[in-house]
Amino acid sequence: MTRLHGPEESPVVLGRRGFLRGAALGGLGLAGAGALAGLVEAGTPASATTSAPAKAAHQWAMVIDLRYCNGCKLCTTACQTAHYLHADQTWIDVFSMRDAAGDSYFMPRPCMMCEDPPCVPVCPVKANFRTDEGLTLVRQDRCIGTRICMNACPYQARYFNWGPPRPAPRQPFPQEPAWPVPQVEGTVGKCVDCAAMLPAGKLPECVSHCPMGVLYLGDLESDVAVNGLGNTIELSTFLEDNNAVKFKESYGTHPRVFYIPGDGQDLDLDAEST
Amino acid sequence: MSEPRGTTGAGEHTGIEGRVDGPPALEEVRVAAMRPVLESPRWWWPAVAVLGAIVVAGIVAWVVQVGDGLGAAGYNNTAFWAVYEADLVAFIGVSYGGAVVSAILRITKATWRAPLTRIAEATALVTLPVGMLFIVPHLGSPWRIWELVWPPYWNLSSPILWDFFAVSTYLLATIVFFYLPLIPDAAIARGLLEPGRRGLRARVCRRLYQTLGDRWDGNPSQRRMLHAAIGLVAIMIIPMAVSVHSVLSFAFASSSRPGYAETIFPVYFVVAALYTGVALVVLSLAACRRLYHLEAFIHPRHLVRLGFLLVAFGAAYLYLTFTEYLIDGYSGTTGNAAWVRQVLIGRYWIPFWFYFVAAGVVPLVIMAVRRLRTGRGVVVASGLVVFAMWVKRLVIVIPPATEPLVRSPLAATGVLAGNWGTYHFTWVPIAITIAATAAIPLALLIVFRFVPILPIAEMEELAAGLEEPAETAGAPVLRGDQGPGSAPVVIGASSFRTSVSLPDTTGKEGAR
Numbered sequence: 001m002t003r004l005h006g007p008e009e010s011p012v013v014l015g016r017r018g019f020l021r022g023a024a025l026g027g028l029g030l031a032g033a034g035a036l037a038g039l040v041e042a043g044t045p046a047s048a049t050t051s052a053p054a055k056a057a058h059q060w061a062m063v064i065d066l067r068y069c070n071g072c073k074l075c076t077t078a079c080q081t082a083h084y085l086h087a088d089q090t091w092i093d094v095f096s097m098r099d100a101a102g103d104s105y106f107m108p109r110p111c112m113m114c115e116d117p118p119c120v121p122v123c124p125v126k127a128n129f130r131t132d133e134g135l136t137l138v139r140q141d142r143c144i145g146t147r148i149c150m151n152a153c154p155y156q157a158r159y160f161n162w163g164p165p166r167p168a169p170r171q172p173f174p175q176e177p178a179w180p181v182p183q184v185e186g187t188v189g190k191c192v193d194c195a196a197m198l199p200a201g202k203l204p205e206c207v208s209h210c211p212m213g214v215l216y217l218g219d220l221e222s223d224v225a226v227n228g229l230g231n232t233i234e235l236s237t238f239l240e241d242n243n244a245v246k247f248k249e250s251y252g253t254h255p256r257v258f259y260i261p262g263d264g265q266d267l268d269l270d271a272e273s274t
Numbered sequence: 275m276s277e278p279r280g281t282t283g284a285g286e287h288t289g290i291e292g293r294v295d296g297p298p299a300l301e302e303v304r305v306a307a308m309r310p311v312l313e314s315p316r317w318w319w320p321a322v323a324v325l326g327a328i329v330v331a332g333i334v335a336w337v338v339q340v341g342d343g344l345g346a347a348g349y350n351n352t353a354f355w356a357v358y359e360a361d362l363v364a365f366i367g368v369s370y371g372g373a374v375v376s377a378i379l380r381i382t383k384a385t386w387r388a389p390l391t392r393i394a395e396a397t398a399l400v401t402l403p404v405g406m407l408f409i410v411p412h413l414g415s416p417w418r419i420w421e422l423v424w425p426p427y428w429n430l431s432s433p434i435l436w437d438f439f440a441v442s443t444y445l446l447a448t449i450v451f452f453y454l455p456l457i458p459d460a461a462i463a464r465g466l467l468e469p470g471r472r473g474l475r476a477r478v479c480r481r482l483y484q485t486l487g488d489r490w491d492g493n494p495s496q497r498r499m500l501h502a503a504i505g506l507v508a509i510m511i512i513p514m515a516v517s518v519h520s521v522l523s524f525a526f527a528s529s530s531r532p533g534y535a536e537t538i539f540p541v542y543f544v545v546a547a548l549y550t551g552v553a554l555v556v557l558s559l560a561a562c563r564r565l566y567h568l569e570a571f572i573h574p575r576h577l578v579r580l581g582f583l584l585v586a587f588g589a590a591y592l593y594l595t596f597t598e599y600l601i602d603g604y605s606g607t608t609g610n611a612a613w614v615r616q617v618l619i620g621r622y623w624i625p626f627w628f629y630f631v632a633a634g635v636v637p638l639v640i641m642a643v644r645r646l647r648t649g650r651g652v653v654v655a656s657g658l659v660v661f662a663m664w665v666k667r668l669v670i671v672i673p674p675a676t677e678p679l680v681r682s683p684l685a686a687t688g689v690l691a692g693n694w695g696t697y698h699f700t701w702v703p704i705a706i707t708i709a710a711t712a713a714i715p716l717a718l719l720i721v722f723r724f725v726p727i728l729p730i731a732e733m734e735e736l737a738a739g740l741e742e743p744a745e746t747a748g749a750p751v752l753r754g755d756q757g758p759g760s761a762p763v764v765i766g767a768s769s770f771r772t773s774v775s776l777p778d779t780t781g782k783e784g785a786r
Contacts, residue, residue, distance in 0.1 A: 088351050095680050109680055118530065124434040125421040144421055145344070145414020146434050150354040154530045156679045160354060160414060162345030185343050186414035251530050 063216035067262035071106035075206035084168040111191035112255035119149035137177035143187035307728035325716035332709020352695020360667035365405030370551030372398025400717035458731035460487030532609025533674025549587035553656035574649025581652035633662035
């Protein structure tokens with residue numbers, strides 16, 4: 001059964017960051033002392049949020065209750081409308097799946113906001129970063145478009161701007177990583193959990209537009225989650241009671257999106273046996 | 275150039291336009307090496323014009339791509355990496371020929387390499403920058419490429435940055451490796467350039483030779499130092515070459531993506547690069563031999579020897595491919611089994627099996643069958659290898675990039691499970707790839723207007739018995755069981771003949 005790691009609970013396994021730090025200490029680096037220092041430096045700020053108790057007021061998470069998703073994709077269209085995205089830029093996508101019993105179900109997939117995001121260390125110009133509130137964001141004024149983060153993401157949650165973005169009118173927020181509207185041609189974009197709206201107490205577009213109350217925005221610090229229908233839950237109890245799982249947990253990414261399986265779906269595709 | 279018997283005795287040169295009746299004299303080396311510099315063949319300007327036009331067309335295609343976005347090159351969110359990554363790997367890969375011929379054959383003391391080294395090194399020198407340039411169309415925002423050389427933005431944990439460092443270092447080493455043997459040649463060439471010669475090119479040549487070879491007078495201490503330097507760079511360039519393609523493969527392999535996350539990738543990429551590198555050197559040698567009339571120095575049996583190297587790498591690559599596909603397919607995990615099936619019998623079967631025939635089986639057959647094992651046969655095999663290995667790079671890059679990573683577990687084992695992405699070729703990457711291909715002969719035509727096409731000093735030293743291994747080792751200049759006076763004049767094709775006709779036991783290497 002899947003165990004859940006809260007932010008205060010440090011994962012025991014040797015993660016990517018641990019490996020890099022180990023490699024650095026062991027002197028395995030190819031590029032000499034400078035590169036080693038870089039590895040350690042790259043590892044330090046994010047790991048502070050993983051292992052030590054976070055200083056930030058919030059640690060954002062998401063709960064997706066697969067039992068109630070009917071595949072209407074209103075979350076996808078709401079997201080694309082708000083962020084002025086092209087049709088193929090499905091920052092939150094809804095996949096039609098089939099479980100081991102042969103029954104079909106629908107699976108919304110936003111950015112997993114991993115605690116150990118594989119997309120961050122691979123960027124050559126530090127265009128990806130993780131905020132102290134646990135959100136992985138993209139500096140689109142920095143991104144040079146190598147797309148190696150799209151290679152690294154095991155969830156295919158990153159979308160490139162292959163041409164000019166959809167024009168957007170004046171926005172309520174400045175164009176910044178927390179509100180990347182309009183998108184920038186030749187750079188990577190992804191779900192940002194509508195980071196600019198959260199301080200104002202607003203739910204992300206997908207959460208507020210879900211008519212089934214499938215999507216919850218949660219805060220691991222205050223242990224509360226809310227969905228678009230106004231239901232408020234105690235996060236840890238809800239996850240415990242409903243046997244929450246994380247998507248591809250064996251990849252060591254420690255996603256902060258928790259799925260509530262309706263019929264015992266196993267979302268760890270590596271462990272899947274058919 | 276049909277010399278069916280690769281291992282028989284000396285003296286049969288009937289197929290080579292009757293030029294060579296015996297070993298070419300020393301002066302002939304100088305004449306032949308400087309001919310491309312001193313004489314202007316009629317085809318030179320038309321060839322440069324045509325190749326230049328193709329290159330310009332490629333640049334136009336890139337400008338169009340910059341205007342329209344990377345989507346103009348056929349990319350989409352389900353095929354995020356495709357042709358430019360394959361081009362990058364393929365074009366940097368073909369530059370390995372210089373390291374093989376000049377470094378590996380130098381270290382292994384294969385003296386027959388001597389007439390080939392300049393052409394091989396020049397080929398490496400021009401292909402590497404062409405390959406590096408593919409980073410430009412690859413980027414979504416090429417106007418921000420300066421960030422890669424802006425240290426405050428460096429993320430040292432990124433494989434792309436490692437690529438950048440490794441390839442830059444290798445480029446520097448390649449330049450040095452081209453430059454060092456050119457020092458004595460520049461001094462010689464300076465004397466061969468007629469003083470009355472005018473024009474911009476003559477002035478540039480004179481200036482170049484003066485800069486490079488001004489202080490070279492060929493005294494023993496200079497020679498010793500040069501040989502030591504060349505030997506050192508020859509040894510250093512091999513791990514550098516290995517690191518370049520290993521690190522290129524890390525950009526793919528340092529992920530969790532099925533088909534990219536392969537521990538075999540570094541070896542796989544390095545062997546592929548050596549394979550195509552040798553093939554391009556063969557093509558380059560054959561073309562230069564024909565165009566610059568180097569038949570006296572570059573013998574078909576040189577090509578056949580390189581052909582053996584070629585198939586050695588080819589067989590190794592075939593083996594690595596087999597290993598990768600067998601284990602990934604056999605393990606049966608969803609992601610790996612799916613891409614292997616797509617490649618072998620699914621949507622990518624045509625390019626894969628094309629590789630298998632053209633760069634897997636046919637070169638082996640050509641080198642295995644005595645009737646086909648000729649200079650011409652090796653050239654045909656090399657042409658197939660260069661093209662089919664580019665196709666194979668597409669097969670490496672595209673299937674994993676198009677594989678769906680979020681899919682229904684039950685359907686996942688089927689070949690067509692999930693929404694596989696599709697990469698559609700457009701005219702833009704085709705034009706850019708053809709332009710890059712044309713840039714290689716174009717650059718070589720220009721390079722050989724300025725530098726001697728044969729390593730004059732090296733060939734003369736070998737002929738005079740001043741072979742560098744003996745000297746760098748500090749040993750007296752005596753080779754084998756022959757006295758220094760009785761050593762045959764071994765240059766070019768004839769040196770090859772000597773070592774082939776008297777294998778191992780009585781050859782000049784053998785007595786060691």
